[in-house]
Amino acid sequence: MTANEMPPMATPRVAAGALFFDNEGRVLLVRPAYKEHWDIPGGYVEPGESPRAACMREIEEELGLVTKVGSMLVVDWAPAEHEGDKLLFVFDAGCLAVEQERAIRFVDGELLEWRYVAAETLDHHGPPRLARRIRAAIAARNSGVATYAEHGNAT
Template identity: 70%
Template sequence: MTASETPPMATPRVAAGALFFDDEGRVLLVRPTYKPHWDIPGGYVEPGESPRAACIREIREELSLTVHVGPLLVVDWAPANNEGDKILFVFNAGHFDADMQQRVAFRDGELAEWRLVAPDDLPEYTPDRLTRRIQTAVNARREGSPTYTEHGVIP
């Protein structure tokens, strides 16, 4: 088969983020300076970088925290009109304790603040499909089983 005979293939953008949890089961959200809604810590995967490594790097860059990223919670196929195909990985970053909260520092200007939010309150902060993705990740953590979703919904 020649290159001209190769069928078209998806070339999705890939991003990875993390969920941190406090003792009450609230999740850490961050408010980016470059978009109108809250998000989870994370960002795009660079060429040659694994999603897990990207997640660790983004947490270090955005929050100034070096953390162990635990198990995968969700893989979400979530194409966007302005960006094309996207695959998003959400990892469990574990407990967001008082020591970590004190060490958070926004050094790169991408984030303005952080907040711990109950899963039921997510719609006040995040777009619908991100709310669904986070709530699915919370359930996956509780059940101990990673989940595949499309636009944050289990197909």
């Protein structure tokens, strides 16, 4: 079969983000300068880069923290109207120590602030599908079983 005979294939954008927690179980959200809403630390995967590597790179670029991330919690198929198909990976980054919180620096200027947010207030900080995705990731962390989601809805 030649390239011209191949059926069309999806070429989704791929992004990866991390969930950091505090001792009360709240998640760390960041406020990007270029978005209307809050988000989790992370960003797009570069060509040849794994989602885990991209997640760690983005954490260092955005927050100035060099850290490893743990288990994948959720992969979410979440196409966006102006961006096409997207696959979003969310990794468990564990709890930040007080020293790590103090070390957060907005290195690349993409972020304006950060805060911990309780799961029940996520809807006040971003779009509904982001809140669903984060809640699916929290549930996966609590159960110890990674999950698949579509538009933030775990299946």
